[in-house]
Amino acid sequence: MFRNLLQLVRYRGLIQSLVARELKARYRGSALGFFWSFINPLLLLSIYTFVFTVVLPNSNPVAQPYALFMFCGILPWNWFSSSLMEASGSLVAGGNLIKKVLFPAEILPLVTVLANMVHFFLGLLILIAFLVGYRHWPDLGGLVWFPVIVFVQLVFTAGLALLLSALTVHYRDIRDLLSNLLMFWFFATPIIYPWLDANVIAYKAFFDLNPFTHLAVSYQEVLFFYGPFGHAKGLLVMGAASAVLFLGAYWFFDRLRDSFAEVV
């Protein structure tokens, strides 16, 4: 198993090319091409701004401007949920490769996670532009935690992606199940409402069990709220759990590996 993991390093060139291909292929044939990666989050953010300042003004004092607050959680969530949706189908879609070309199958789900991470970074640029526009400065000292949060999310998402992709080979309805589950998960995570609100506190134990709570809250702390990073402990526990999850998922993936070429 660890030899296989090391082998991935040898294939980094391929992973790189496949991520690039994924990004290129997504908007190939559309007039604006790669700019959609910017336009999508831009439009989304504009709509939220309009809705939460004009139509449905949210006056929660801790989270203003509200649209920006939400966006700090939605961007990483989109990375997470699109990664899982795409990864779950990645082995089935890449069946031709698995059957005909010698290369480690785990590359396929990992590539979807990485490609969506690139989209996340592009969306981040829009967010930063808006933060600057609103002259809303987070604590610059807290920003050193930002790469740590991204890394924890990467490991966590990659672990789930491996698990789901391997299972979907055998159970094709996981994708339908997943889209519903993700919807539920989204609303169960403090993304569109602030963490430690009175209503949320009442269910704190439940929220603490939700791994994405710690990621969303960390992003909000680092990108949005002023003041030192206060969620380090939760994040580190979450990081350790993610590492365990990833190794467990990889082990599971490795066990099922030989069945892929035959079942896909």
Place this chain on the structure above:
Amino acid sequence: MSAIELSHVTKIYRRYGGRQFATLKSALLQRSILRDLRPADVFAALQDVSFRVEAGRTFGVIGRNGSGKSTALKLVAGITKPTSGAVSVHGRISALIELGAGFHPEISGRENVFINAVMLGLSKREVAERFDQIVAFAEIEPFIDAPVKTYSSGMYMRLGFAVAIHVDPDVLLVDEVLAVGDEGFTHKCLDKFAEFRRRGKTILLVTHSLGLVERFCDEALWLDHGRVRAEGDPKRVVDAYLTSVEEAEGEMLAATTARAVRAASDVTGPAQEPAPSGDGPAESAEPPSNMYTAVEGRWGSREIEITEVTLVDGAGSPSFVFPAGMPMAVRLRVRAHAPVDDFVFGVALFNAEGVCCYGTNTYLEEMDPARLVGDAEVTFAIDSLDLVEGTYKLDVAVHKRDGYPYDYHRLLYTFRTSSRTRDTGIYRPKHHWTFQGGVTFQPQRRTTA
């Protein structure tokens, strides 16, 4: 040093659960998650297969469909793992198993070449160095920047082939991919293989093209139902394989013939039985109105009956496959239910397209009938079956001089002429070539049958 070595390799494919795809819902409902992830049924694609290919040799694998050839290739390529036994390969492998597997339709040929080559094990710099060669080899320079989805299937395959062959492997695995282009491109591929051989690379070739194996390979392996049937000199292995194929074909033709005869006889046996649908030729006691479009069948008054038809070879043993140029005979057993003094025996040969290759009868050959009583045997012997390879059908009949049929068997008997020469047409006259002056040929690559 051996480049490829398989020792006692068995590959068992598992069939999961006996249904196409499991659903998680049903798995949860029936608490069968663990069971579903375990194989329900097994199928041995390879059983105790051992062979080794020395470095620099070209090794051909032949065998019928489903004999495990492609599985063997995938094991060597490392795409699947053996269930038991060991596979070892030395050197960089490139597998021409499915060309252009992994091309993404939306992006350009150029980008696909890069990704595909990296996938096959080249570094980006190596791809950049070989890029022009690859494109030139595939002959698609004008389209290299167009998305691959706009390519014709030929262009797609050629590009896939070009990439795989330019990976410059030490061991090249080829699975029946030479049919990727027009004649010119095929020759180019063969030239490329020849170049590989000259440079001391190892080639493992899986193919149905036996000529290619004989011409090209240093050694051959014949797989049959997942086991090694023969290994060694390509000519010898191919011959053994062909013999077995002919035997199997003979069995198949025997079954076909038996079925045709039975079907025709069932309908006409009780000759007066009303026809189930119209009065097609098969049910009629009268000959069909148009002899040239008649389908297989049997008709006649049965005053004389053909009770048995046997095809025999030169040694007199029944067969359904006859080597071209060798003797063959049609043996009829007939029975006259009452003494008859007007009878003609006839035989005609048709090829698969229904063209009459030859037809004759005793009356045409000026034998005037005198008397036929009780049981008799009639043999129509061909000294030399001068037909090209193919499947032929046979008419046999006994009728009056004016054509009134006693028993007419139309196209009921099928046999095959086998030949190693791929000549065309119907008739192969006995012939030979002679040359005078400055004509020379390469030393004979193989003897023709």
